[in-house]
Amino acid sequence: MQSENNQEKSGKKYWRSLEEMAESPELLAQMKNEFPSGAAELEVTPGVDRRSFLGIIGASAAFAGLTSATGCIRKPAEKILPYNKRPEDLVEGKPQYYASAGRFGGSVFGLLVTSYEGRPTKVDGNPSHPMSLGATNAFAQASALEVYDPDRSQSVLKKGVAQTSGRPDAKLLKTTLAAAAAEIKATHGSTGGQGLAVLLEAVPSPTLLGLLREFQTTYPKSTVTIHDAAMRWNEMTALASFGYANAHLFHRLEEADVVACFDADPLGIEGDVVRNSKMYATKRKSVDEAKTMSRLYVAEPTFTNTGVVADHRLSLRSSAMGEALLALAVQLASKGLNLPAEVIARGKQVSTANEKWLKALAADLMANQGKSVIMVGQDQRAWVHALALAINSALNNLGKTLVVRSSPLPAASPLHELTREINKGNVKTLVIIDSNPVYTAAADLSFADALQKVQTSIHLGYHADETGVACALHFPRSHALESWGDLVSSDGTAAIVQPVIEPLYPSLSDVEFLAGLMGNTKNSYELVQAQWKKSTTGDFDSSWRRWLHDGMVKGTVGETFSAKPELSKLAQQLEGLGTSPESTSTQMELRLVLDRSVYDGRYANNAWMQELPDSVTKLTWDNAALISPKTAKAKGIKTGDFVEIKLKQDKEAILKIAAFVVPGVSENTVVVPLGYGRSFNGRVSTGTGFNGYSLLFGENRFAFGADVQRVSGTYELATTQEHGVSDYSYDTTVGKEAVESRGVTREITLAAIKADPSLEETFKKFNLLDPKKHKTLLWTKTNTTSGNQWGMTIDLNSCTGCNACTVACQAENNISVVGKKRVLKSREMHWIRIDRYFTGNVDTPDSIQAVFQPMACAHCETAPCEQVCPVAATVHGVEGTNDIAYNRCIGTRYCANNCPYKVRRFNYFNFSKENDADNPLYAMQKNPRVTVRFRGVIEKCTYCVQRINAARVESKIRGEDIIREGAVVTACQQVCPTDAITFGNLADEVDSRVKMLKALPRNYAVLSELALEPRTTFLAKVRNPNPELESSTQL
Amino acid sequence: MDTSVTLANLEEHVDKRSPLVLGSETFSSVTNIVSRPMEMTTPKAWWICFLIALSGLGVLGAAIGYLFWEGVGVWGLNNRVGWAWDITNFVFWVGIGHAGTLISAILFLFRQKWRTSINRAAEAMTIFAVICALIFPGIHVGRVWVAYWLFPIPNQMAMWPNFRSPLLWDVFAVSTYFTVSTLFWFVGLIPDIATFRDRSKGIRKFVYGLFALGWRGSHRHWLNYERAYLILAALSTPLVLSVHTIVSFDFATSQLPGWHATIFPPYFVAGAIFSGFAMVINLMIICRWVFKLEHLVTMRHFENMAKIILLTGSMVGYAYAMEFFIAWYSGNPYERYIFISRATGPYAWAYWTMVTCNVIIPQLFWVRKIRTNLWALFIISVFVNIGMWFERFVIIVTSLHRTFLPSSWAYFKPTYVDIATFIGSFGLFFTLFLLFIRFLPIVAIAEVKTVMPEADPHGHDHGHHAKGGAH
Helix, strand or coil, X not given: CCCHHHXXXXXXXXXXXXXXXXXXXXXXXXXXHHCHHHHHXXXXXXXXXXXXXXXXXXXXXXXXXXXXXXXXXXXCCCCCCCCCCCCCCCCCCCCEEEEEEEEECCEEEEEEEEEECCEEEEEEXXXXXXXXXXXXXXXXXXXXXXXXCCCECCCCEECCEECCCCCCCHHHHHHXXXXXXXXXXXXXXXXXXXXXXXXXXXXXXXXXXXXXXXXHHHCCCCEEEEXXXXXXXXHHHHHHHCCCCCEEEEECHHHCCEEEEECCCCCCCCCCHHHHHHHHHHHHHHHHHCCCCCEEEEEECCCCHHHHHCCEEEECCHHHHHHHHHHHHHHHHHCCCCCCHHHHHHHHCCCCCCHXXXXXXXXXXXXXXXCEEEEECCCCCHHHHHHHHHHHHHCCCECCCEEEEEXXXXXXXXXXXXXXXXXXXXXXXXXXXXXXXXXXXXXXXXXXXXXXXXXEEEEEECECCHHHHHCCEEEEECCCCCCCEEEECCCCCXXXXXXXXXXXXXXXXXXXXXXXXXXXXCCHHHHXXXXXXXXXXXXXXXXXXXXXXXXXXXXXXXXXXXXXXXXXXXXXXXXCCCCCCCCCCCCEEEEEXXXXXXXXXXXXXCHHHHHCCCCCCCEECCCCEEECHHHHHHHCCCCCEEEEEEEECCCEEEEEEEEEECXXXXXXEEEEECCCXXXXXXXXXXXXXXXXXXXXXXXXXXXXXXXXXXXXXXXXXXECCCCCCCCHHHHXXXXXXXXXXXXXXXXXXXXXHHHCCCCHHHHHXXXXXXXXXXXXXXXXXXXXXXXXXXXXXXXXXXXXXXXXXXXXXXXXXCCCCCCHHHHHCCXXXXXXXXXXXXXXXXXXXXXXXXXXEEECCCCECCCHHHHHCCCCCEEECCCCCEEECCCCCCCCCHHHHHCCCCCCEECCCCHHHHHHXXXXXXXXXXXCCCCCCCCCCEECCCCCHHHHHHHHHHHHHHCCCCCCCCCCCCHXXXXXXXXXXXXXXXXXXXXXXXXXXXXXXXXXXXXXXXXXXXXXXXXXXXXXXXXHHHHHCCC | CCHHHHCCCCCCCCCCCCCCCCCCCCHHHHHHHHHHHHHCCCCHHHHHHHHHXXXXXXXXXXXXXXXXXXXXXXXCCCCCCCCCHHHHHHHHHHHHHHHHHHHHHHHHHCCCHHHHHCHHHHHHHHHHHHHHHHHHHHHXXXXXXXXXXXXXXXXXXXXXXXXXXXXXXXXXXXXXXXXXXXXXXXXXXXXXXXXXXXXXXXXXXXXXXHHHCCCCCCHHHHHHHHHHHHHHHHHHHHHHHHHHHHHHHHHHCCCCCCCCCCCHHHHHHHHHXXXXXXXXXXXXHHHHHHCCCCCCCCHHHHHHHXXXXXXXXXXXXXXXXXXXXXXXXXXXXHHHHHHHHHHHCCCHHHHHHHHHHHHHHHHHHHCHHHHCCHHHHXXXXXXXXXXXXXXXXXXXXXXXXXXXXXXXXXXCCCCHHHHHHHHHHHHHHHHHHHHHHHHCCCCCHHHHHHCCHHHCCCHHHHHHHHHHHHC
């Protein structure tokens, strides 16, 4: 410790001029003692110029102040670089927003990136972009962390060996790229690209695809292969068979009153989920005013988000979808729909156990011609897609609820064709742009072996992943937040991808890479501008600025096919389809699905996504073989047991994987999410899950005749919700009764609303106490009628359980990741979680329904947590928020015990410090407006109080005490693709949307009998069952 | 063991009170018996026990050090079950303390003279148990370095604790209890320490002299002493009821099903006395045997204590049954669920351990042969304490692990640090207790002498009158 006198001097000190300070010999001596590094420099170079001298003085003085404040702990020397020229528009501590675009889960939508002093911290949807409308999915949220992935590729690799030691080398990157370009030219220049192949993902980027065309012009014999988890090959084939070349389907759920999904998950991870969810929600929200609602039918082998929200769900294996659709066609034809006779004839050969369901659906579709849509999952075979299109067309839906649009992607071949060519020895040079086929290719392709046969393989990737290390040459790729680019959405809207930060390591964007391979050394900015200059008339610069500002290119709509399909062509497709035993066989079906957390594996090294509980299983950090309770019982499998899945097709594949018993999976079906078990050496991904790709044969993600057997050993699976999954023997008896009698999630029917608009009778069964009778409160209620009184509603009717809010909250509020071991101990830190409850009989998958309930701190007016905190660390704010002073919290956890919603989270260790130590770049993502919590304190949802306060500053500047409606948007509300979350001022009598929603009869408080007066209330879920099927609906 | 002697005072006679001190002990022989442990050369057995206890204390220190270094996460707690072994141990130790105060204060006020030969050890046990108890609320907080914020210390921010919080009431209740118990114990010790002072030499004489506060046994000393003792007894008496009542408020005033119950205060107090007496029996059986106190601590004492255990055990059993009745009768589904879950859920093993140890086994005390068999007494008392530990565990953990929202149900598993801390707390307790029996009078010499026939100036006559008067 320093003496008091010394401390006084070295603490905060004021001086009249820098010169005075610099000339003071005592001060210099003191600094020399205090900070040898800075002072030594003074000694060694007495003749430093004025600028660096002042720099040293400033930094040293700042550190001197730091040291005296923190006592004896000597902090490591850090460099603080001030803005000596402040960038225009930048105010320190104030975020800046940049419009951009991104492709997440196969969907392109506009983004709004938040940046603090040059650090992107959060990625949100661009409200003016038609595919986003302000919302995003969870993947987009996670990209704010992805850019700071400490395991991202940082240098050029040759045969998997890093070419630089220590510092990343920008020069080496350029010279190696130039050398590669020269080699390609030397090898293929004379042959016109014979033996040259390009492999890329389905990235609809005009600049990239323009360069690709240029590349193909230079090397006309080169081939292009697209390999992408979201690529809808079967749909394309089906569309092509009707004459729509290179086309894809675009759905308009805002027009659809009846939606029937066959193995499709339009609200989960398939296609334009964000837009679909927004549009779907509009048809559900109409329940309050118009008392109408769309009806959603879903047939699927395992719960998807779409299946959970469905009004009617049929548990059906993927292999039986086509036949179900044929049977549906027969039903429709019998009701007078004009379908080709061959189709009907073929359909009559099919026997289905689900006639009642399909009949009811057929009646609904017939009644809603032009207002209905049948959607088929991307993994279904081409003829199923063709059949669905035929039915949609016959139902007059084409052009109304679904549109055939031309795809911006070039004609390309799938991966198996490329592999065949490689194996034939026809590929000398393979260029892979941001794709990881060694990991994601089907097992029967043995792509890793094939890759070794290619003389020169050149890979560009964000990670030095499985493919990166197997290729002859690997280049590090810039993150989308670091480079210029452009993307076209499936609705045709183009947007410019704008960088928000300089690449953290020398790296190349897709366009720079491809241009570089042609010897073009322009950077991505120049390349993207060059592309758009071609198609722009008038003043390019002002258009460009407008596009960047708006986040999209005005007037881009793409092409739509308007011709009706020739239905007679359908018959050809059905020819040769024998009667398939698949739908009735008791053989096991293996269904591989894209994972809701790591997608195809690309988010496997993203800690947020790994710790994000799966929507249905609530599983974190792993995938597992999902099996229905009945099948599991028959096979003697329990959750956590190891099973061996054997699949014998051309060759035999075996995967040893942990089993997870979950209701809603079809019988005799095993579902394995893809994307885990990566061999890429990421510090997050290592040791998570099992590689489902080892069971993937061909392009179809389902296969028949899998052999599933329990083998010895068990595996620990970390779920965040115990109830309903891990222990059926116990929970089906007592637990089920407990859930249903508690009225936690309230589910009503549209018919009930019509019959009882006030819902008083309907809600009686949920009310343990008459809500009118228990108004005697122990504590005096705080003011609720004046000033800003914050409140929230969460609409269970539109929530699809997509998890975007959980990740958005994590990004906004600096929430730590705790790791699998601690999730196993129920120590996860998410402030908003999605509770999932099942209803129905676990032994009959068709009767199973599920419901999602987002749960965060409800900010009770008579909060049980506030009463018990011994140090008054958690107290009630004047605006009705339940606040925590982290610095006052001593960590008794009494509040968490007394919280009836169990939303309070305790820092059992110094999680944030550990996170930063494990992943050194993560700290850059932190939101500077939110306190980073330390060990030993409780944390929980604050209603994004930092956003409230930012809005308060703005209103004070305007001279208003009341914050305007819409000025505060919480992170969860902002991201929600279905606008299920509404937040606002309850004291605002005029504009407040949340107040209006709270006045709805559907509004209820969870655990209302406890008289907690929570500020967050829920709007009951409304299902719209078909009266003909109602008996099968559990309510 | 001389059965004729040990069982000699079990019967109540119509014509006279049974003697409380047996054998032909005189004032001086009583002094000699009690002073012997202090005066003998330290036996090897004591050293062995002390080293074992000290190792336990070391384990406690290591476990706490590790806890402080790493954070509360080293325990098995989670976001659903925020308290488990920590608060279980706290309530367990506080409960044990209760017997001491009951014996020394309430039985004193009720003129239960048989208390005199066991009250000293029981009070010592109280203080040591409260010390063990106090550790847990102190270390269970997330940021121990600011745990002092629990106390209403004036500060420049004018930040006071939250007086609505039962945890704060706990701080006051338990610290008051500790202070008063310590004072009470110390005041009672003064005449005996003076005796030790007079019997020892050198540095010991000096130290005992320091604590004897200049006691010379004058009439005025005795007058003041007895007045002070009476006042402290009166002060302690409400504490016997209040401390565990307030400890139970931690649970009762919260709103969790399984915690939120008006039955808790009497139920907790009964449970505390129950476990405290069991601990006294355990300790006294050993002390009596080791220090040959058979004439002072007689079988009658044990039988009386067994009867109290039988009574309080039945009260606790009644409370368990009543909790189920209330859960059913209230019609509250959360309450109902939590009790069904206790008896049949994942922690059923803990619940049934509790019921067996606390309700069923103590019923054996209806049989006098068992009540007067030292082995049976010892073993049953151990069971009672196991049961009472589980009672707190069941109340705390089973209520927390399945609360209102089924989405937030979890399971608690202790870690080795949890276990080490608990075992270590016994190390602390026995370290203190071993020091006590080595250096302080384990029987209140002065008080025992007052219940000997020699102390009664009226002899046999007086007793007869008193008896007659009661008719």
